[in-house]
Amino acid sequence: IERPSVSLLSFSNTHKKTASRPLERAVFEKKEENLPLLSNTKGAKIGTFFHKLLEKLLFSGSYEDKDLLEKEIKKSPFALWQDEIIALIDRVLVLDIDGFCLKDVDPACMIQEMEFLLKEEDAEWKGFADLVFFHNNHYYLIDWKMHLLENYEEETLKKVIKEFRYEEQASLYLKALSHCIDKTLFKGAYYVFVRGPRCIKLDI
Numbered sequence: 376i377e378r379p380s381v382s383l384l385s386f387s388n389t390h391k392k393t394a395s396r397p398l399e400r401a402v403f404e405k406k407e408e409n410l411p412l413l414s415n416t417k418g419a420k421i422g423t424f425f426h427k428l429l430e431k432l433l434f435s436g437s438y439e440d441k442d443l444l445e446k447e448i449k450k451s452p453f454a455l456w457q458d459e460i461i462a463l464i465d466r467v468l469v470l471d472i473d474g475f476c477l478k479d480v481d482p483a484c485m486i487q488e489m490e491f492l493l494k495e496e497d498a499e500w501k502g503f504a505d506l507v508f509f510h511n512n513h514y515y516l517i518d519w520k521m522h523l524l525e526n527y528e529e530e531t532l533k534k535v536i537k538e539f540r541y542e543e544q545a546s547l548y549l550k551a552l553s554h555c556i557d558k559t560l561f562k563g564a565y566y567v568f569v570r571g572p573r574c575i576k577l578d579i
Contacts, residue, residue: 500547518566
């Protein structure tokens with residue numbers, strides 16, 4: 376049986392095997408009191424939790440309804456940080472994205488966890504874009520990141536973006552999106568570092 380000539384790859388899983396993560400590892404060596412919000416929670420579980428929390432909140436569009444957030448937080452392993460989580464989510468929703476914020480976007484114009492399959496010469500890439508939306512006659516892409524860093528200054532975020540090759544990831548998203556949207560209407564890929572929170576536009 377011959378091996379297929381085309382391989383099916385996930386950008387996140389493929390790069391996860393080779394990334395050294397020196398920026399994050401250096402942070403964990405410091406004392407806890409010097410770390411940012413939710414500093415004693417790391418790994419995939421906290422990332423998945425925030426992804427799902429943001430997904431449900433954006434789908435509902437009820438940004439001022441704290442009951443939804445409180446309900447989800449209380450049944451999670453992170454109930455101890457309820458006030459901090461709610462305050463953080465509130466800040467994420469008002470981050471500047473090209474002169475507006477997520478609260479300004481109609482939930483009906485959002486697609487969350489948009490699945491894509493991109494075929495190239497020697498590989499097929501599959502994955503999910505966290506959030507794609509249409510606003511002010513343009514398309515935008517948002518990707519949530521849960522890196523725990525010593526600080527969230529622009530230079531630090533640029534180093535993380537380079538280390539994890541996020542511009543390559545965003546380029547794959549755009550290639551996939553170009554098959555179903557008018558590429559000339561695409562205004563940008565914005566990566567939101569939730570713990571900051573900080574939003575940075577990628578050069579693609």
